Amino acid sequence: MKNIDALIIGAGPTGLFTAHQLRLIGLDCEIVDNLDKIGGQCIELYPDKPIYDIPAVPECTGEELTNNLINQIKNFNIKFHLNERVDEVKKEKDNWLVKTNKGTTFLTPNVIIAGGVGSFEPRKFSPKECEKFENKSIFYSVRDKKIFDGKTVSIFGGGDSALDWAVELSKNCKVNLIHRRDEFRGAQATVDKVHELAKAGKINLLTKYQMSGIKGSDKLESIDIKHDNDETKTLKTDYVLGFFGLIMQLGPIANWGLNIDKKTIEVDTEKFETNQKGIYAIGDICNYPGKLKLILSGFHEGALAARACFKLARPNEKYRFEFTTSSKKIKDRLGVKK
Amino acid sequence: MAKITYITNDNKNHTIDVDNGLTVMEGAVQNDIPGIDADCGGGMACATCHVYVKEEWLDKLPKKEDGEEDMLDMAFEPKQNSRLSCQLTVSDDLDGLVVNIPSKQA
Numbered sequence: 001m002k003n004i005d006a007l008i009i010g011a012g013p014t015g016l017f018t019a020h021q022l023r024l025i026g027l028d029c030e031i032v033d034n035l036d037k038i039g040g041q042c043i044e045l046y047p048d049k050p051i052y053d054i055p056a057v058p059e060c061t062g063e064e065l066t067n068n069l070i071n072q073i074k075n076f077n078i079k080f081h082l083n084e085r086v087d088e089v090k091k092e093k094d095n096w097l098v099k100t101n102k103g104t105t106f107l108t109p110n111v112i113i114a115g116g117v118g119s120f121e122p123r124k125f126s127p128k129e130c131e132k133f134e135n136k137s138i139f140y141s142v143r144d145k146k147i148f149d150g151k152t153v154s155i156f157g158g159g160d161s162a163l164d165w166a167v168e169l170s171k172n173c174k175v176n177l178i179h180r181r182d183e184f185r186g187a188q189a190t191v192d193k194v195h196e197l198a199k200a201g202k203i204n205l206l207t208k209y210q211m212s213g214i215k216g217s218d219k220l221e222s223i224d225i226k227h228d229n230d231e232t233k234t235l236k237t238d239y240v241l242g243f244f245g246l247i248m249q250l251g252p253i254a255n256w257g258l259n260i261d262k263k264t265i266e267v268d269t270e271k272f273e274t275n276q277k278g279i280y281a282i283g284d285i286c287n288y289p290g291k292l293k294l295i296l297s298g299f300h301e302g303a304l305a306a307r308a309c310f311k312l313a314r315p316n317e318k319y320r321f322e323f324t325t326s327s328k329k330i331k332d333r334l335g336v337k338k
Numbered sequence: 339m340a341k342i343t344y345i346t347n348d349n350k351n352h353t354i355d356v357d358n359g360l361t362v363m364e365g366a367v368q369n370d371i372p373g374i375d376a377d378c379g380g381g382m383a384c385a386t387c388h389v390y391v392k393e394e395w396l397d398k399l400p401k402k403e404d405g406e407e408d409m410l411d412m413a414f415e416p417k418q419n420s421r422l423s424c425q426l427t428v429s430d431d432l433d434g435l436v437v438n439i440p441s442k443q444a
Binding site: 041045046123157179181183185210228244248249284 | 381383384386404412416418444
């Protein structure tokens with residue numbers, strides 16, 4: 001179990017800058033995020049889209065903003081727990097006992113939820129029966145491609161994941177690639193490759209189709225797909241892969257005893273504390289009168305929540321406000337050599 | 339201003355006066371019409387404000403940008419008449435628009 005001053009849930013811009021603020025005032029912290037990379041929505045949803053409303057940064061992309069924020073906390077060597085989701089937050093005397101789905105546990109007086117709109121989960125097929133085959137014959141990501149060797153795999157989707165796997169698996173499997181329209185949004189080179197393989201008979205390309213049903217008792221036997229013109233086809237298949245991107249789900253946060261309204265957590269505007277002492281919510285996930293879902297608001301909320309953390313992490317010390325321009329202590333923490 | 343009718347999945351009609359300049363998504367969210375999540379807040383980045391537009395309106399709406407069609411790939415049960423309601427800006431021309439809200443957004 002790790003004893004830390006504060007745990008941040010969410011490695012998006014708000015979580016990253018809050019780590020900076022905590023370390024600046026001498027508190028240690030670690031960050032947990034369900035995604036496999038740092039950056040939150042900025043990286044997952046709009047890495048290439050320009051942002052124009054970061055103060056003093058006229059224009060930058062989601063990826064550039066993330067890289068700059070990572071750079072700003074580089075000297076702090078903050079520990080990230082990626083690919084981990086916080087499942088449990090329980091009161092233990094004056095601390096919170098936090099557990100992730102990978103079994104990591106933290107004991108901390110301060111939990112800062114900077115979770116955006118929740119954790120990213122794969123979007124799934126709509127027919128309800130698909131659930132029963134999930135992680136057996138239906139997958140939303142590939143862990144071990146060898147299981148598909150010599151089998152028939154039906155891949156759904158029109159982005160890079162779907163196209164890349166169609167190309168890759170066509171080497172050793174029979175591949176059906178099914179997409180709801182003729183256009184693909186993946187990289188042009190991969191789209192060309194897919195069309196080439198389709199022409200050569202290596203990929204069975206079916207466009208303007210979507211899944212309408214699935215058959216099989218213990219084992220998946222076939223799927224039904226429906227064309228835009230209502231014509232239906234049945235395809236024998238051993239495996240199905242779905243690549244429809246990610247969706248944000250509030251997930252386990254809903255079970256921590258917090259006041260939640262419309263997927264957001266109610267906080268005060270002094271400490272950004274929730275109805276539970278020592279649990280804060282900042283960034284897109286928090287709600288208060290006048291809340292704006294802007295990155296800059298998340299920065300402000302994180303700065304104030306960090307100061308509130310100080311009181312609980314160092315109950316016998318008095319917090320003293322200092323500027324980065326003049327404080328020797330802060331410069332030492334930042335590793336500024338001058 | 340335009341009267342917009344949102345038909346929720348339980349077949350209830352909600353007809354709302356929406357000010358010009360707002361989006362069809364904002365009209366729903368501000369009036370607590372259930373079924374439009376709009377997780378990303380109108381950034382064309384999440385496909386959770388997906389609606390089905392009544393056929394006769396399809397040609398009268400502004401054309402889809404590429405980004406919208408790409409996001410619709412991710413939507414729950416997209417159809418020919420699918421749109422992202424955050425990309426439909428309300429004007430007098432949209433008076434009488436009818437949209438159906440899907441059974442779920444993801």
